[in-house]
Amino acid sequence: MSTGHIQILPAEKQLGDDNWGSWKEIVISLLRGKGVDGYPLGKIRRPGAPVHPTIPAEVSSDGDTTPTGTSASAEQASLSASASQIPSSISAVLPASTTTSVNSLTPSLEEWLLRDAMAGAIIYQNVKDPAVHGLSAADTSREMWVALHGKFDRKTEVVKGLRMAELRSVKLDSGRNLLKHLDDLARARARAVDAGCRVYDIEMIGIILQSLPAAEFGPSIIALQTKAYAHEVVAELRQYHDIVYGREPAPGTGNNALAVAGRPTCSNCSRFGHGREQCFARGGGREGYAPSSWRPPRGKEPRKELTQAARDERSRQVQTALVRLNAEAAALAASTPTAPTSTYEMNHGAAAARPPAAAYAAFAAPTAMYVLGSDDEADGMDIEGKVLGF
Known part of the structure; x- marks a missing residue:
């Protein structure tokens, strides 16, 4: 290798x-x-240093290692005779050379x-x-x-404890910021893993779902608890954001995860129950037309000039409606034949003196009162005398 x-x-x-x-x-x-x-x-x-075998020198009786004379000749002959055996003797002592x-x-x-x-x-x-x-x-x-x-x-x-605490502290404030929130969670998870934490998918799913505001994601949290992998939860939440906040979903994906049908969410203020065209907040189609009890989201307060313009416009609408309704009432009264028109006249006669009438409104229409510009979100805000409901 x-x-x-x-x-x-x-x-x-x-x-x-x-x-x-x-x-x-x-x-x-x-x-x-x-x-x-x-x-x-x-x-x-580490292994120890290898021990190489050595051949000991012959030592003479007087301690000299260099043989001399006849003895030297005999010893030399003996060494020559056994020279052929030395390699085999060394091979027997040395280990085989293997890798x-x-x-x-x-x-x-x-x-x-x-x-x-x-x-x-x-x-x-x-x-x-x-x-x-x-x-x-x-x-x-x-x-x-x-x-x-x-x-x-x-x-x-x-460090691991700090990184996990940091991961769990990432919270979402509004569904409009969902994509950034998911990216923040991914970065926090990566930092925790770098510190040595093991953030398994089942734990990460719990962290993701706990970071979502229950007011907006309540039904979704229940549905997403059945997922086995964190990337599945992230994909479903990204698809939810695309559907609710105006982006085109991926082809063929549909809305198979979150129950968003029937619960419209405003792409302007992120609140439920209305669309952008009916939104009272800054940038909405009805900016400035909010009832007195309405409270705008933070940072989405209607512009004052539009609020005053809306009040003026509503006042003009009221005056126009009053003139039109009075004209219709007069025309209807003129076309009606003279006859008892009330229970009082039928019981007492047309010439009978009637009790003084109490003052109620600027006019009395014989038809049902018109309600101009009403919608599901209006709470009946009155304009200068509370004549008509808007």
Whole structure:
């Protein structure tokens, strides 16, 4: 197996001050892919120096190791006679020269040095600033790993708690900001994972649903609890935003997730029950025509000039309606034959004196009163004397 290539992570993935958890998982994966993860983890220890066999020199009786005279000749002949046996004797003592697999637990010293250097290079070259973290290129991979653990593991649990608290604190205020909210949740989850947290999908689904305002997403929260994966929940919420806030949904998707039919939401103020054309808030089709009891959303207060213009317009409408209705009433009275027109005249005669009439309104129409400009959201706001309801 070749171990010549060392994978260098992108700069944003290399070890910094706040991504120890995710970096550790990535580097262990790289080490395992090369078969050398046992070296920094301490599973494969450095073997001792090999012991090479040596042939002891003959020592004479006087302690001199250099034979002389007749004795030397005899010893030389003896050595020459046994010379042919020396190679076989050495072969019997030396171990067979074999190459172990890259992940062998019993490498030779030379193999251990080469593979440990490979593991150390993977660690060292994927740290943004090795010297800041106390690393040296001359360290073994185990020394590098222990140094990094000693620096980061002590604060990891605290950082993990802070990152999870940050993730759970992301809340949505209005459905109009749903897309940005989902992006914020994704970034907060990534930061938590970088710190070493394991945010599984089932937990992330709960965090997403708890971050939504119940007033707007109540039915949706119940429906989305059955999803098994976080990306499914995110896809359904994005589709909801597209449907409610005016974007075209993806072809063929339809509205198979959220019950939005029958509950129109205003694309101007994000409130339920009306559309933009009927909205009283700033930018709505009826801006300035709100009843006195209506309270605008924050930041969507109607412009004062439009409010005054709407009041003037309503006043003109009322006056016009009064003139028209009085004319219709007079025309109707003129076309009606003289006859008892009330129970009083039928009982007392047309010439009988009638009690004085109480003053009620500016006119008395014989037909039902007209209601101008009424809609489902108006609450009967009165104009100057409360003659007509709007």
